[in-house]
Amino acid sequence: MPMLRIASRNIHLDGGSLVSGSVLCTPGEPLEFELGNRFGIDIQLPDSAHIALGRFDPHVHFREAVVPTREEVEEHGPAGVDYDQLVASIRQANALYSVRSGCLAALKGGVTAVGAMGNTPWGPVGAYRHERTQKHYTQEGLIPIVVWPRMEPGVAAVSRHEGKDFGSTFGGSGLTEDARREMFALWRHEAVSYHNDQARSYETIAEFKDRTNIDDVLLHHQYFDGETVLGCQAKTMALAEQAGLSSLLARHIPTGPALQQILDARPEKTCRLPAEIGLDYVYWYRERLLAQRRETALINYRRPAHPSHEDQLYLIELTRSAVRSGDREIFFGSDHAPHPLEAKAFQDGLPGSPGTRNIEHSLQYYLELTRNHGYSWADIDRLASINPSKHMAQYFDFPYEIGTMRSGAMANLAIFDPEQPYQVDRDKLASQLEDPHYHSALEGESGLFGKSLFTVVNGRVWDVQNEPKPLN
Ligand SMILES: [Zn+2]
Structure with missing residues (x-):
């Protein structure tokens, strides 16, 4: 078996200390971890x-x-859809982005x-379509991918999984509260996740634009001002309690107050309330958007919107204190x-599809926190590796133990140099990530740091300095 021994002076242990040693990586085999100096090193970092x-x-x-067969659509829905039209729209979407490009971007980060x-x-709605999509993603993926089942009204829960509710999403399915209540009831005793943004009830974004005449760069971010997130979260937590969800x-x-609301609710609710912090909200805030090149600022709107600087600083501080107090569900x-x-282009003066490519720049976002906001490596390891891996392992079988740096665990490693300055090179990334439509909200940003060197996935070592390529 092609084993590689990689040595470093800074190996992150679970308890937060850094030690000198080496890791032995063999595809499909668990990690072997050795303290101190050894002979036979293949890669000396x-x-x-x-x-x-x-x-x-x-x-x-x-x-x-997935491109389904005609029979699959007849049997597993959606009902009344034109099969040829459905397949055409799937092929069109699949031509724009692929699981492979997503995995290359992940490896880079x-x-x-x-x-x-x-x-x-034809997403993962119901048990059959979920399993079919999961199989497809596993087959196409270069890394393990957990496909979250999509909740829809009238469709039974996928048991012992975490359903995704798109009902609250602005621009998503936009379900009424009653429809969401009935949908949640089908997931009694199961876990659910949700998008926490919604439009204002009293004013559309077009009306808001007319009233305030605000700069396009800030239009989306001022309309979704954080109150919209608090409203959506409060409503969804109440629905979850009523339905008897487990989690x-x-x-x-996106903001400190939104995280505070969830932390405050935990002791009062029977349902568990894990919290996912949007990674790029630790970097972007409204004033920083205004300072950005206009061309990129106009593609850099998110769902939910970027926070005010004050709300962002509160989010950063609260997240750090939660993880340091032993919170395992953040x-x-x-x-x-x-x-x-x-x-993403503005149409009729209003923003198009929100969201940006981010995962390939995960390291640069972590470094914003370690360099400028007093985060330790232990904080980052908890928030980016240990806690999310334990959350995901509730719903997916990984071949070995995950989220721990010790012999016998799954050999998943991020190997990087935090000292190197970084700048986005759009053309290079387009080719390295096999993503011809590549663009980045971080284009033109200065003051970024971090270079990913190798990413190890279940023992396979990927050199990710240029185009990701496996070494063993
Ligand atoms: Zn999303």
Whole structure:
């Protein structure tokens, strides 16, 4: 078996200390971990490089869908759909982005497993379609991918999994509260996650634009001002309690007050309330958007919107204190959303599809926190590796123990140099990630740091310095 021994002075242990030693990686085999200096080293890392646990990202959109047969559509829905039209729309979507490109981007960011959303045509609705989509993602994936079943009204729960509710999403299915209540009832005793944004009840974004005449760069971010998130979270937590869910995960929390609301609710609710912090909300805030190149600022709107600087600083501080107090149910998610540029263009003065590519820059976001906000490596390892991996392992069978740096565990590692300055090179990334529509909200940003060197997935070592390629 092609075993590789990689040595470093900075291996991250679970308890937070850094030690000198080496890791032995063999595809499909568990990790072997050795302290101190050894002979027979295949890759000696530079002194500044680190070996940390592989990152787990529970929130990505890889956008690819299964192409079903005519019989499958007849049997498993959706009812009344034109089969040829459905297949045409799937092929069109699949031509724009693939599971493979998503995995290459993940590898570039040190991410070794992801949870994928099913808001795709013929997505993972119901047990059959979920299993079919999961198989497809496992077959196409370069890393383990957990496909989250998509909840829909009238469709039974996928048992012992975590259903995704798109009902609250602005621009998503936009279900009424009653429809969501009935849908949640079908998931009694099961786990659910949700998007925590919604439009204002009293004013549309077009009306808001007319009233305030605000700069397009800030239009989306001022309309969804954080109050919209608080409203959606409160409503959804109440629905979850009523329905008797076992767990309700709030996705991409964008502000301090939104996280505070969930932490405050935990002692009062019978349902568990894990919290996913939106990774790029630790970097972007409104004033920073205004300072951005206009061309990129206009594609850089998110769902939910980017916070005020004050709300962002509170989010950063609260997340750090929660993880340091031993909170195991708080973690990052990137919401990697690879839309083509055309889909993001303003139409009739209003923003198009929200979301940006993010996962390939996971390391640079972590470094924003370690360099500028006093986060330790232990904080990052908890939020990006240990906690999310334990969350995902409740719903997916990994071949070995995950989220721990010890012999016998699954060999998932992020190997990087935190000292190297970083700048986005759009053309290079387009080719390295096999993503012809590549663009980045971080394009033109200065002051970024971090270079991913190797990413190890279940013992397979990928050199990710240029185009990701496996070494063993
Ligand atoms: Zn999302």
